[in-house]
Amino acid sequence: MHALLVEDDDRMAHALVTALAQRGHTVRRVGRASDALQHAHEAEFVLLDLGLPDLDGLELLRRLRAVCDAPLIVVTARCGERDIVQGLRAGADDYVVKPFRTVELMARIDAVRRRTDPSSGGKDIGGGDTGGPVRTGDVEIDPAARTVTVAGAEVRLTRREYDVLAFLAARPGEVHSREEILDRIWGDVYLTASRSLDVHVAGVRAKTGRPGLIRTVRGFGYQLGAADQDDGP
Amino acid sequence: MHALLVEDDDRMAHALVTALAQRGHTVRRVGRASDALQHAHEAEFVLLDLGLPDLDGLELLRRLRAVCDAPLIVVTARCGERDIVQGLRAGADDYVVKPFRTVELMARIDAVRRRTDPSSGGKDIGGGDTGGPVRTGDVEIDPAARTVTVAGAEVRLTRREYDVLAFLAARPGEVHSREEILDRIWGDVYLTASRSLDVHVAGVRAKTGRPGLIRTVRGFGYQLGAADQDDGP
DNA sequence: CGACCCCTGTCATCCCCCTGTCACCTGGGA
C-alpha cells in the first residue's frame, strides 16, 4: 500500500513515515503543495497536513480531490469546528487533530481503507482519469500543471473556473449535481441558491470558446461534454 | 436515509434525533442492545453509543457488524486510546467522542456515506440501486451519466422522464404501482389523481421510439419491458 | 494604487412540469 504524506514539519513527518513503514506501507513524503499534486495520482491513500506554507490547506485538499479519489485523511493542528466541517465536506474521509495518538491514526487509516478498498472499485477509475491529462475534442486538461489548452493554445482560467472544469473532467461524461459540485469545491452546500457556480461555468465556456465543453443538465447539474461539437436539439 | 440511533440517554437521543431529522433523515431510536440488533437490518446508517447498560458496547458493535454492513459511527464518552482503537478495529467507520459538535458529527456522517453509498451525488433515485448501466433490447440506461441511448444514439430525456425510466430500470421486469413511483420520485403520493406520471411515461415512449420500453399494467402501475424495435406500419 | 477575482443581485429567457380536456381502450355485467 503506497501512501502519500503531505507534511512540512520534518519531525512529524519522520515519525509518521516510521509508523507507516512499520505497518508495511511505502511512503512518499512531500513538504510542498506543488509536489503533493504532482504525486497524487500514485497514492493509494493520502495523509494531509493543512498547515503548509505555500498554499491554503483547504484549497490544496480540493485540488487533490479534483485529481485523486484515493482515501484521504487530514492530519492537522486546526481544530476549529469550521475547519473540521469544511475539511470533511471538501472530500476528506477523516479528520484527525494534532496532537494525536499514532495507534489511533493507524486504526483510522485501516477503517477508511476497509470502506474504499473492496467496494469502491466499482467506478473504473485508474486508467487515465485521475493522474494524467484529460482530453475531450481539442481541449486538454492537465491536472498536474493546472493548465487547459484549446486547439494547442493555452487558455488562462481562474482558480474557481479551473476547479469546476477539473472536477467535471475527473469523471468525463458523468453528471454531477449542483450540490455535489458546491460541496466538493466550495466545501459548502448552502451556496446552492447562489449564482456562483453558474458564473464560473459561463467563464469556462467563454474563455475556451467551447460552449459544449460543460453541458447543463437542467434541474440537476453539469457534466463534461464534447468540446468540438455544439449540442444538438 | 434511514438511521438507527442506539443511545440510552434521553436528552442526548432527543438532540440527535432532531439534528438528523432536520437533515432529512428518518430515525429509529433504541435504548437497549437487543432492540438495536433487532432493527439493525433496516438501517442505512448507524449511530452507536457504547455506554449501554445491558451489554458491553464493543460486544454489541461486533454483533451489529455481523448482521449489518451499513456505515456505523460510534458516538460515546469513552475517550481512551484503547477504546478508540478497539472500536475502529471492531468495524466502526468513525469514532466521535462526547461532547461533540453536532455540525461536525453531521459532516462525518456525510463523509462516511460518501464512501459507502455509490450514489452519493444527489437524489437516491436514478442510480441508487444499480451500480452499472441497465440494458434492455437496444436501449441502455446509464445512471452515472444520466443518459439513455437507443441503438447507440443518445436520447435526451428531461429530468422527470429520466427519473421515471431509471426508477423502473432499477428493477427490470418488476411492476411498480403508481403510488410507489409517485412516492419515490415526487415524494408525494397525493398526485395519484394527476396526469403527470402518464405524461412523462408518454414522453419516454415517444423520445425513445420504443413504445414497449415502459409497459402499462392497467389499474396498477408500470414496469420496464422489452425494448423491441418499432416495426410500425 | 491598480489589477484581478469572487460573490451577489437583477433581469430576461427558456422550457419543463402540471393541469384540463377529449377520445379510446379494457373489462365486467346484463
Add this chain to the structure above:
DNA sequence: TCCCAGGTGACAGGGGGATGACAGGGGTCG
C-alpha cells in the same frame, strides 16, 4: 352482443422554476 364505468393515451396551454447574461461591490495580492 351491447352498454357502462373506470383507466389510460394524446394533446395543448399556462405558470413558474432554472439558467444565462450582465453589472457592481468587496476583498486580496502584487
